[in-house]
Amino acid sequence: MNRTQEVAQLRVGYQRELADGTDRFHGPKSTTCPWCGSSRLRTRLRTTDLIQRKPGTFVLDQCRDCSHSFQNPRLTAEGLAFYYRDFYDGLGAAGAEMLFGRKGSRKRYEASARALLPFGPSRRWLDVGTGHGHFPEAAGTVHPDTVFDGLDLGEGVDEGARHSRIAEAHRGLLTELAPKLEGRYDTVSMFHYLEHTTDPRAELTAARTVLAPGGHLIIEVPDPESAMSAVLGRWWLPYFQPQHLHLMPLANLHRALEELGYTVVATARREPHIAADLIAAAALLLNRVLPTADDPWHPRPPNDLQRKARKAMFWSAVPALVGVYGLEQLLTPLLRRTRFSNAYRIVARSGAA
Known part of the structure; x- marks a missing residue:
């Protein structure tokens, strides 16, 4: 079975899970820091999944007293299973x-x-x-x-x-x-x-x-x-x-x-x-602007034009990525x-x- 066929099979299950939205993957929002118990929290980050581009929004809060940062609301066991799936294993x-x-x-x-x-x-x-x-x-x-x-x-x-x-x-x-x-x-x-x-x-x-x-x-x-x-x-x-x-x-x-x-x-x-x-930030930004890949958590596969556009945009960005990588290696010491x-x-x- 090639990847396209595997993705097509997996898409059925993913879309069934996503039919009810992603809010159910999160537990209740905490009003206190899980590290020190302080209620003095601030939002540090609000973002999406920039790597796999699975649906959902995620928030990191930071404690103003001990500086601990934590996902809030945190993913449930079901949510963690969903977002880890096909990241390190499977696809x-x-x-x-x-x-x-x-x-x-x-x-x-x-x-x-x-x-x-x-x-x-x-x-x-x-x-x-x-x-x-x-x-x-x-x-x-x-x-x-x-x-x-x-x-x-x-x-x-x-x-x-x-x-x-x-x-x-x-x-x-x-x-x-x-x-x-x-x-x-x-x-x-x-x-x-x-x-x-x-x-x-x-x-x-x-x-x-x-x-x-x-x-x-x-x-x-x-x-x-x-x-x-x-x-x-x-x-x-x-x-x-x-x-x-x-x-x-x-x-x-x-x-x-x-x-x-x-x-x-x-x-x-x-x-x-x-x-x-630096190279990871450049790659994440590129991934954000590229047409979506053929992944089962997207409702439908990309059409031919989207596939060709993704490939062309990626290869046109390679020289810039190489430059960013070289700059980072120079700056690393x-x-x-x-x-x-x-x-x-x-x-x-x-x-x-």
């Missing part, structure tokens, strides 16, 4: 494989893995939100004596095991699987995972459960305090609506870890920066050393100092 599997398996991503994974070297060897490592297992595969070159397992909700984690990127696949939620994995791991990693979760504190608690005494938790997340978020606005990729439910300032996450019994042993903003803000860095890392040891 989106090939694209995800290409993105996360590319050479640039591998170098970033290896750099993240090296951040644990100062804290001694790790016998067994659990990568939470592992996707298709690309991080463990790369990290194995840095930690050759470590056994890497992966945990994720999607079928990609099973694919990672089949390709021997991970030794053991755990499919499900960390918060539900943690009791069965208690004390099993010396290291737990969460790379651009925590911002996707409905309850980040519960995830941190679950990570402490699966860690052996003195084990380490390493986290990398988008930095909501990045100056680039103000420059690019809704086109700043780390907003990543509708998937990112929480954007946590470093100080907030640092404090939460210590309150949960961890000892923070390292933080970094320079190295975790991902050199993609400066950006990562300033408040324009778009991510941060925390390493914490299980147990008080």
